[in-house]
Amino acid sequence: MEKDQILKKLRDLREKDPKFSDGRIISSVSTEPLDFAVEAFNIFSDTNALDVNIFPEVQKLEREIIDWFGTALKNPEIDGYVTTGGTEANIAALFVAKKLNPGRREILVPESAHYSIKRAAELMDLEIKWIKLDENFRADITDLESKISKDTLAVVATAGTSSLGVVDPIEEINSLCKDIFFHVDAAFGGFVLPFMENAPCIDFSLENIDSITIDPHKMGMNLIPAGAILFRDKSYLERIKVSPPYLSFSTSTISGSRSGGAIASVWATINYLGFDGYQKIVQDCLKNTEFLCNEIEKLDGVELVRKPDINVVGIRIKDMGPVSAELIKRGWDIMPDLESGSARVVVMPHVTETVIKNLVSDLKDILA
């Protein structure tokens, strides 16, 4: 095929799937990246962050990103790197924990943790001790405390769970982790809570947090692939360093070749938006979250699973099966968890008041 034909075909195919701006995507943790972030990606799309000898500027951009996170998360001394996403970041964190304490095998994980934690545990032969959730769907601190033992390798908490946006009691868990590796999966909430008023603390000012996952490609407004893993201690990455004989440098990342484009786009996005920009985005999302919650509370046949901590809303719907089928027929991407009869709405920046009004109106119509 010729180039033009191929690009035309791809453009046509892209039209068949929805855009975030269509106002029908309500279950995704992705949103429309800034056009400008894609342009930044393109400028460095031919670079490989692994080849630090060839592309030192990419390494400098990445260092500036990590420093920016250090400021946002209250510890300018952190180290870390830009991953392909939250899964790689979570794997890197637990891999470091394992290297630090090779004799220990157990990790304490709230039942609401992202599936990548289970994935990482399976990969690494770590044994998960599941932590119950309290009545508000947070990690039960009493259960957690009772399960800590001398075999505990790490404790995982989530700042913004996937199904309900729950923020685990991170401050309380922190106080239990003096001698235990404490990893906070803030893949989603890491770009929400630090920019939110009166938010629970999830940052490195809590002295026992060892690592934080934070994903620019979720609420960071960046395109995929762009996650990040951050470590309190600069020596941690040394623990997973490799020095292949054919390279003149060592590397501590789980991925080998890494997109310099992804790094440039994150750098562009955080420098453009800045703390103020993220504050504004978060404020808007939270306002729309509140609007959605108020509308849901007014409706018969639906209810909130809980009062949301951030911009993820769990909605329980009577007769979820047929109702969700009808919603899907009308173009909504709702994903019902039939066991609990609930589904999540992620109030990303593209989920505006208008989108919410349309959703509520369809819900009302279907339930009537």
Next chain:
Amino acid sequence: MEKDQILKKLRDLREKDPKFSDGRIISSVSTEPLDFAVEAFNIFSDTNALDVNIFPEVQKLEREIIDWFGTALKNPEIDGYVTTGGTEANIAALFVAKKLNPGRREILVPESAHYSIKRAAELMDLEIKWIKLDENFRADITDLESKISKDTLAVVATAGTSSLGVVDPIEEINSLCKDIFFHVDAAFGGFVLPFMENAPCIDFSLENIDSITIDPHKMGMNLIPAGAILFRDKSYLERIKVSPPYLSFSTSTISGSRSGGAIASVWATINYLGFDGYQKIVQDCLKNTEFLCNEIEKLDGVELVRKPDINVVGIRIKDMGPVSAELIKRGWDIMPDLESGSARVVVMPHVTETVIKNLVSDLKDILA
């Protein structure tokens, strides 16, 4: 900062690092992606391959890519997915092997294997039995055979090693792996050997090969991130499937969110180049490899480490320390392995006859 300022800054920074077209990058396994591949990436840059409910067209494109690999590698029935690169692909392969035979722990790995295999083994607590290399730097088949035991989980072979481009004796290894998972890391050579005349067979026509890593972002002419893992058996991916309660679908990839842009760009590149296009690229690279080898053989003070199997050339240089320092000073990205006194030249498409002439001329000058 304003958008324009940020993009200008990034363009300026990009100018400080070399481009592949400058003709000085000779050690990288990356090359300039087709402009057109970047355009294809952009069309789908806002899509997430994980969200198959929202972006079914991305899933279809990915299926077409896997089918294309199936044809190229002589088994239309394979399954697989587009990874972020070779490391994720190698991890996925060994993860499947581990799931298939949870009681076994040992993997047989030639000393020349990519470092990601060691990484994967460390992650997964697999024990590596290192296989010696023969005098031609290939996996020693006698050593390998002697190390197979009932604890052998998998055998790994490489089609195009990182330092010397060596193709392990895959056909012979294949005949030893009737009851053992056999993974071929063709991250580099997967886009070379199938398009080369009289090449050793590395494809699924060898009946015991279970999985193949093949990276579009190396010799596939694609931008990063784009690797792939291919499995002979469609049930293998089932072994690593997860079904998170908040998603209405299951997923078998190691990464969570995945760039739809990467999938679109691979689809565009393979459809544009086709088998003929890759054949032409490989022919040119091999011609230039031969030219480089001939020039090296004419020079005093340098020699070939071995006659190359593909377009990766190991060069041994007398006084490697000072010579490589001077080459670096002149802008070459040579990475000396001081222990063996050698360095690799990867004859990627941008390493043209002119580039080679310049390199040889500088070498001659420095050695004189």
